Amino acid sequence: MLGRRATRQWRATGGEVAVLDDLSSGLPMPEEATLSVNGDIRDADTLTALLNDFNPAAILHLAAVHHIPTCEIRRAHCLDVNVVGTERLLAAAEHAGIGRVVIASSGAVYAWQESPLSELDSPLAPCDNYALSKYSNEQQLKFWSSRGDGVRSGRVARIFNAIGHDDPNGHLIPEILAQLRGATDGKVRLGNLSPRRDYLHADDIARGLIAMVNDPRRDVPFDTLNLCSGIEHSVQQLVLQLGQILGQRVEVEVDPARVRRVDRPSQLGNPARTRAILGWQPQLGFEEALRQVVFPDHAQ
Numbered sequence: 500m501l502g503r504r505a506t507r508q509w510r511a512t513g514g515e516v517a518v519l520d521d522l523s524s525g526l527p528m529p530e531e532a533t534l535s536v537n538g539d540i541r542d543a544d545t546l547t548a549l550l551n552d553f554n555p556a557a558i559l560h561l562a563a564v565h566h567i568p569t570c571e572i573r574r575a576h577c578l579d580v581n582v583v584g585t586e587r588l589l590a591a592a593e594h595a596g597i598g599r600v601v602i603a604s605s606g607a608v609y610a611w612q613e614s615p616l617s618e619l620d621s622p623l624a625p626c627d628n629y630a631l632s633k634y635s636n637e638q639q640l641k642f643w644s645s646r647g648d649g650v651r652s653g654r655v656a657r658i659f660n661a662i663g664h665d666d667p668n669g670h671l672i673p674e675i676l677a678q679l680r681g682a683t684d685g686k687v688r689l690g691n692l693s694p695r696r697d698y699l700h701a702d703d704i705a706r707g708l709i710a711m712v713n714d715p716r717r718d719v720p721f722d723t724l725n726l727c728s729g730i731e732h733s734v735q736q737l738v739l740q741l742g743q744i745l746g747q748r749v750e751v752e753v754d755p756a757r758v759r760r761v762d763r764p765s766q767l768g769n770p771a772r773t774r775a776i777l778g779w780q781p782q783l784g785f786e787e788a789l790r791q792v793v794f795p796d797h798a799q
């Protein structure tokens with residue numbers, strides 16, 4: 500979902516993009532790619548051949564098993580793709596002499612806290628297998644960057660909750676929309692209603708990722724930046740906003756069978772450092788972002 504957008508945006512500025520994806524998430528290759536390879540991130544030969552053929556200036560590494568329940572059920576597979584896959588990529592990047600690698604991490608690496616999460620001073624404590632793999636990716640990139648004798652620079656993007664109409668891993672918004680569209684009594688039944696998340700449209704995240712690829716600070720070998728909105732909304736607010744967009748009055752009810760025993764009450768990011776360093780800021784507010792998810796054909 501994010502890679503398609505980053506590809507489209509990069510090509511729109513006149514750049515070239517080679518995409519490597521095994522298409523396991525179910526979305527097709529982005530049409531705009533200059534070169535597409537259907538391959539596995541863990542396959543060293545595929546990576547080497549692609550880097551030799553294309554000779555890129557930078558790598559934006561997004562390939563991962565990202566569906567969190569799958570990461571719990573298939574723990575070794577998740578770590579294999581996310582952690583070993585990242586090692587294979589960094590080793591290939593090292594041999595190909597790539598100067599800049601940007602890796603997608605997650606707001607889930609932070610410890611639970613109520614106040615906004617900041618890159619320099621908020622503690623980290625991944626609490627599921629997916630977050631553990633992303634925490635590992637951050638450390639892997641840090642090592643890679645430090646071993647480059649000043650010619651390599653790594654950037655970690657701590658992405659919060661991306662939303663997009665084509666999200667292959669999203670369940671909450673499609674579930675709410677399906678219930679809203681099928682509701683005869685105006686009721687939506689969900690599990691935990693109070694958890695608050697920092698939602699951002701996938702187009703804005705992609706813009707942020709590109710800004711990180713272009714980060715002009717060549718003398719900073721490694722840095723970590725949040726990609727988030729700095730505003731959080733509860734599940735209940737999300738439902739009501741979606742109802743409003745669809746022109747429906749909605750009542751939200753708790754379905755005890757869907758209540759998760761463990762759920763972070765809040766996951767709010769602080770985007771201040773990213774804004775100050777990269778000049779990036781989201782272009783779509785919460786309502787407009789959701790409107791584009793509900794009516795993607797109306798998006799600008």
Ligand SMILES: NC(=O)c1ccc[n+]([C@@H]2O[C@H](COP(=O)([O-])OP(=O)(O)OC[C@H]3O[C@@H](n4cnc5c(N)ncnc54)[C@H](O)[C@@H]3O)[C@@H](O)[C@H]2O)c1
Pocket residue numbers: 500501502519520521522523524525526538539540541560561562563564565580584603604605606657658659660661662667668
């Ligand atoms: N969407 C979010 O809210 C969010 C939040 C935090 C971090 N991230 C991270 O951003 C990145 C992109 O996420 P997305 O939302 O675009 O998800 P996505 O599932 O659309 O993208 C991941 C891509 O990786 C590919 N892939 C999976 N295993 C592979 C393998 N073995 N070899 C090659 N390709 C493989 C999938 O086919 C998919 O196209 C991921 O690393 C994800 O963990 C996303």
